[in-house]
Amino acid sequence: MHxxxxxxxxxxxxxxxxxxxxLAGFGELITERSGVLNLGVEGMMLMGASVGFIGTIASGNxxxxxxxxxxxxxxxxxxxxxxxxxxMANQVATGLALTxxxxxxxxxxxVNWIGTPLQGISSDIWPSLATSSPIVQQxxxxxxxxxxxxxxPFVAQWFIYRSRAGLILRAVGESHxxxxxxxxxxxxxxxFAVLFGGxxxxxxxxxxxxxxxxxxxxxxxxxxxWIALALVVFSTWKPLWLALGSLLFGFVTIAQxxxxxxxxxxxxxxxxxxPYIATIVVLVLISRDATxxxxxxxxxxxxxxxxTA
Amino acid sequence: xxTTRRSLLxxxxxxxxxxxxxxxxxxxxxxxxGFIYVAPIGDAGWTFQHDLGRKALEASLGAAVxxxxxxxxxxxxxxxxxxIRKLATEGHKLIFTTSFGFMEPTxxxxxxxxxxxxxxxxxxxxAANVSTYSARFYEGRYLTGLIAGRxxxxxxxxxxxxxxxxxxxxxxxxxxxxxxxxxxxxxxxxVFVSTWFDPGKERAxxxxxxxxxxxxxxxxxxxxxxxxxxxxxxxxxxxxxxxxLKFGPKTNLTSVTMDWDQYYIAETKAAxxxxxxxxxxxxxxxxxxxxxxxxxxxxxxxxxAEVAAAQAKIEAGTLLPFAGxxxxxxxxxxxxxxxxxxxxxxxxxNWFVEGxxxxxx
Numbered sequence: 149m150h151x152x153x154x155x156x157x158x159x160x161x162x163x164x165x166x167x168x169x170x171l172a173g174f175g176e177l178i179t180e181r182s183g184v185l186n187l188g189v190e191g192m193m194l195m196g197a198s199v200g201f202i203g204t205i206a207s208g209n210x211x212x213x214x215x216x217x218x219x220x221x222x223x224x225x226x227x228x229x230x231x232x233x234x235x236m237a238n239q240v241a242t243g244l245a246l247t248x249x250x251x252x253x254x255x256x257x258x259v260n261w262i263g264t265p266l267q268g269i270s271s272d273i274w275p276s277l278a279t280s281s282p283i284v285q286q287x288x289x290x291x292x293x294x295x296x297x298x299x300x301p302f303v304a305q306w307f308i309y310r311s312r313a314g315l316i317l318r319a320v321g322e323s324h325x326x327x328x329x330x331x332x333x334x335x336x337x338x339x340f341a342v343l344f345g346g347x348x349x350x351x352x353x354x355x356x357x358x359x360x361x362x363x364x365x366x367x368x369x370x371x372x373x374w375i376a377l378a379l380v381v382f383s384t385w386k387p388l389w390l391a392l393g394s395l396l397f398g399f400v401t402i403a404q405x406x407x408x409x410x411x412x413x414x415x416x417x418x419x420x421x422x423p424y425i426a427t428i429v430v431l432v433l434i435s436r437d438a439t440x441x442x443x444x445x446x447x448x449x450x451x452x453x454x455x456t457a
Numbered sequence: 458x459x460t461t462r463r464s465l466l467x468x469x470x471x472x473x474x475x476x477x478x479x480x481x482x483x484x485x486x487x488x489x490x491g492f493i494y495v496a497p498i499g500d501a502g503w504t505f506q507h508d509l510g511r512k513a514l515e516a517s518l519g520a521a522v523x524x525x526x527x528x529x530x531x532x533x534x535x536x537x538x539x540x541i542r543k544l545a546t547e548g549h550k551l552i553f554t555t556s557f558g559f560m561e562p563t564x565x566x567x568x569x570x571x572x573x574x575x576x577x578x579x580x581x582x583x584a585a586n587v588s589t590y591s592a593r594f595y596e597g598r599y600l601t602g603l604i605a606g607r608x609x610x611x612x613x614x615x616x617x618x619x620x621x622x623x624x625x626x627x628x629x630x631x632x633x634x635x636x637x638x639x640x641x642x643x644x645x646x647x648v649f650v651s652t653w654f655d656p657g658k659e660r661a662x663x664x665x666x667x668x669x670x671x672x673x674x675x676x677x678x679x680x681x682x683x684x685x686x687x688x689x690x691x692x693x694x695x696x697x698x699x700x701x702l703k704f705g706p707k708t709n710l711t712s713v714t715m716d717w718d719q720y721y722i723a724e725t726k727a728a729x730x731x732x733x734x735x736x737x738x739x740x741x742x743x744x745x746x747x748x749x750x751x752x753x754x755x756x757x758x759x760x761x762a763e764v765a766a767a768q769a770k771i772e773a774g775t776l777l778p779f780a781g782x783x784x785x786x787x788x789x790x791x792x793x794x795x796x797x798x799x800x801x802x803x804x805x806x807n808w809f810v811e812g813x814x815x816x817x818x
Contacts, residue, residue, distance in 0.1 A: 157668035161661055168657075255497065263500040263681070265704060268689075361656040361682045363704075366497060368680075370655035401658070405665035408648045409615070411814040416621060420651040 156286045158402055163290060164360060165398030166391075167297040168193070168352040168369075172376035173383075173390045174300045175348025180380060181308060182341035183321035183448035187243025188228055190373025191250020192221040192346050193353035198258035200354025201266065201364040210269045214293075214354050221350020222343045224250060229342040233335050236452040247373070255366040268362030269293065291359045293351070304387035317341060321446035324453040334453050349373065382427070384444040393427055400426045487523040488551070488729050490514065490721075491544035493537065494528040495556035501699035502679055503715070504528065507555045507578075510717030517722045521729065525549065532558025538565060545570040551728045553721065554578065563587060574728050585735055590720060593741030595627040595803070596771050597713035599778040600742075600749055600764050601695045602635025604710055605643075605673045607760045608693055612642045615666025615674040617683055619653045621817045623806045625677045631778045632675065633812045639763070646671060647815030656682035667692055673710075684709050693755075700750035712750035719745050739800070743772040779803060784811040 172189050179186050199220035204213030228246050231237040269291045308314040317337060319327045324334045356372070357364050375397065383389035400423040407419060492511050496504040511524050525547075527540050537559050544552050545566055551574045554563045560580040567575045567587045575587045583589055605614050614636060618625050629647055636643040646669065648662045660682040663674045667690050675695040676683040681704045687694035688705035696704070696712030720740065727733040740746035749768070752761060770776035781792035785808050792798055798806070809815060 154668060157665070161664055161668075165657070165661055259497070259499075263703075265685070356657055361660045361680075361685065363656060363680075363682065363685060365654075365656060365680055366499075367654070368656050370652065370657065372657070402661060402665060405648050405650075405662045406669070408815060409646045409666050409669045409671075411646070413816065415818060416649040416651075416816055417818065420649065 152283075154406065156283050158399070158406060159283075160286050160290060161402040162395060162399040163294050163298070165401055166394040167294045168355050168360070168372050169376045169379060169394035169397060170297040170300055170391055171293075171355065172349045172352035172373060173379050173394060174297075174304055174387065175345035175352075176377060176380045177304065177383070177385060177387060177390055178307075178317070178348075179341045179345030180449055181321045181385060181446055182317050182338045183324060183446050183451065183453075184232065184338050184342055185239045185243065185450040186225065186228055186246070186342060186345055187240060187377065188224065188246025188250060189345075189349050189377050190369055190371065191247035191254075192224045192349035193356070193369045193373045194250045194254035194367070195220045195224050196350030196353030197357035197368055198254040198261070198353075198364055200350070201264075201357040202258065202261055204358055205261065205264060205266060210358055213358060214351060217350040217354030218347040219350070221346040221348070221353065223346070225342045225346020225349075226339075228346075229339050232452070233338050233342070236454065239450050239452070251367060258364045258366070261364045262366070264364065266358070266362045269359040293355045293359055297355075298391075301387040301391035304390075308387065318446070321448055324448050324451070328453070328455060334455070338453070352376070379427070382432070385446065386444070393430070396430055397423050397427045488518075488521060488725065489547070489549040490522055490524045490725055491541075491549035491552040492524065492526040493530050493540060493544070493552070493554045493556075493559060494526060495530060495532060495558065497529050501681060501701065503698050504555070505699055506715040507553070507717055510721040513718035514721045514725055517718075518725060522725060530559075532556060538562035541566045541575075542569070545573045550574065551576070551725055551733075574733050576724060583735055583737060588724075588735050588737065590738040590740070592715055592746040593739060594624070594713060594715075594747055595631040595778055596741040597747040597749060598628040598631040599635045599771065600768060601675065601711065601713060602632035603639055603764055603767055604752075604756060604760055605632065605675070605693070605695070606636030606638070606640040607763070608710070608756070609636075609640065609643060609673050611670045611672045612640065612644060613666075613670045613672065614643060614645045615663060615669075615671030616645050616647045616815075617659055617662045617666070617674065617676040617678060618647055618649050618815075619678045620651065621649060623804060626806045626809065626817065627803060628677050629813055629815070630806065630810045633810050634778060634783070635767075637812050643812060645813050645815075647809075647813060649815075650678060652678070654679040656680040659683050660686045663687065664690070696750065702751060702753065707755070708753075710753045710756055714748050714750050716745055716748050741771070742768055743774075785809065786811060786813060 172193055176189055196217035200213045200217030203216030204210045228242055231242045232239045316332055320334050320337045328334050353369055379390055379393040383393050404419040404422050494504045498508045499505050511526060515524055530537050530540050541562055553576045555578045557579045560577055560582055563575050563577045564582055564584060564587060567584055571586055577589050579591045580589045616629055633645045646666055650658045650662050659678050659680055663683040663686045666674055673693040674683055674687050681701050684694045684696050684701045684704040688708045694705055694709050696709055700714055701712045702709050777797040779798035781796050782790060782794040783792040785791050
């Protein structure tokens with residue numbers, strides 16, 4: 149019985165820890181599939197976290213907060229889009245600047261909300277099931293954003309490989325010149341992809357400040373944006389692998405805490421490294437075929453598009 | 458930060474002009490005291506407590522002092538040195554640098570301004586015009602251990618720690634010793650999160666400990682996430698640095714808080730009177746540097762009395778938290794009955810006492 153409880157606790161905690169990575173990773177994956185590399189995920193997540201928190205408190209409605217967070221993420225992404233797509237600035241430098249800006253600006257607007265208590269997003273939207281299974285009970289306690297995140301890789305999979313819009317997105321990411329010659333508006337499609345990426349980053353940030361730890365504090369995203377970015381590359385731009393990588397990273401983090409709490413005789417330093425090592429090992433195994441990796445990377449990734457004719 | 462940096466800038470522009478005017482120094486000139494903070498002040502935490510001390514200094518000495526602070530000064534790079542030098546150049550006679558990482562920049566600037574007094578918090582290097590000061594946080598931790606030992610029903614206390622360094626180990630050991638002194642069946646489970654600040658990770662670690670049976674959680678990290686998490690799960694919690702009762706009105710039992718007010722007032726008075734001397738201060742409950750925040754109404758009266766008695770004994774020096782007999786995790790006797798760890802041993806503490814479940818390095 150005790151083992152079941154611990155297993156369920158690990159499962160629930162893993163899903164919660166993986167949610168922000170899956171959401172932000174999903175957005176960045178779509179952005180990169182269009183051929184744009186936006187390194188500003190961390191900054192956009194922080195904007196989402198602070199604006200989402202403020203929006204929820206100001207309106208008293210977490211839905212409003214979530215929408216405000218997505219708008220804030222998209223607004224920051226729009227700045228990135230104007231600079232890199234219309235003005236053709238360097239994407240790497242602009243993305244880094246976007247993160248630095250997001251860190252500072254989110255702290256500035258959130259300064260009066262530090263330490264404000266907030267009732268987080270609750271899970272009592274589900275009908276209470278008459279069940280004695282602790283697993284089902286615990287899973288029903290998960291908030292709706294977790295379920296949304298779990299759904300996201302399948303939506304992405306369908307969108308990228310099964311929809312016409314996804315095909316166009318990939319075409320733009322593989323060869324913007326060809327897509328342009330075929331009559332597609334490369335810039336418009338990339339703007340959409342960049343804005344979508346920003347909105348998802350904003351949502352991921354708001355999950356942290358509204359559901360995971362309902363609070364606002366400077367820099368509370370604490371590097372998850374960078375991990376989401378790395379997971380996108382390691383997943384070789386495939387949504388299902390991205391979901392797997394996120395879950396694995398979340399799982400090993402939680403398993404580390406469980407192992408220490410249970411008193412396993414392992415060095416805490418070694419345990420702290422485990423999430424990173426495990427994720428890298430598994431994803432390197434996934435992507436060990438260099439040719440396939442090359443084939444999978446959007447060929448036009450990071451290259452500015454200049455319409456010649 | 459904006460106003461402060463801007464006022465620094467304006468002052469520096471005004472400086473050359475002021476040099477041209479005949480300087481009229483009178484008794485009315487306030488004594489200028491500067492503070493350097495590593496983080497934004499916010500409304501709880503390490504830097505917040507230092508700023509409370511600065512405000513207390515202003516309130517106590519009134520027009521006799523003028524304080525300036527610069528917040529969010531990074532420890533890395535040349536910023537710290539630049540900001541400290543700036544304050545010294547502008548006539549601040551006493552400068553408090555309130556984070557460990559400011560140690561080298563403080564010493565460097567102190568060398569160039571021998572008439573300015575410097576005070577560095579938590580460091581160990583001193584000079585003729587550089588003092589160091591810190592607090593015996595573990596004395597406050599000991600008191601929370603007493604409460605935790607009395608209130609736990611599962612006999613499991615969860616402890617979320619940042620890094621396995623002596624300052625953190627002191628707190629874990631003090632809590633364990635105190636809790637087992639009133640309840641020998643207590644185990645303290647330690648999880649290291651390898652970061653000072655990551656609310657998500659801190660919370661996940663606390664949730665894990667709670668799922669493993671902990672019904673009291675405490676932390677040595679910088680956010681209030683654990684206190685909030687405990688409130689949601691309905692288990693007891695303790696706060697750290699600042700009073701965190703508002704984050705867990707029902708379940709936060711109390712917090713170990715820092716109080717620099719009296720120290721800042723005393724040092725400034727000494728500097729004004731000319732009796733300031735370089736030295737090292739390591740104050741605990743007795744000096745008021747470490748305090749327990751208000752106790753939650755949920756703490757039963759006999760436990761309150763017990764805590765008050767222990768506090769009185771620690772202040773009187775008749776109760777030493779690290780007095781023998783102390784055994785390590787393997788059961789080997791590290792400190793014999795009748796002796797106690799010296800200050801040097803405490804500052805370098807690198808082993809867990811019996812009753813801690815966790816591993817160092």
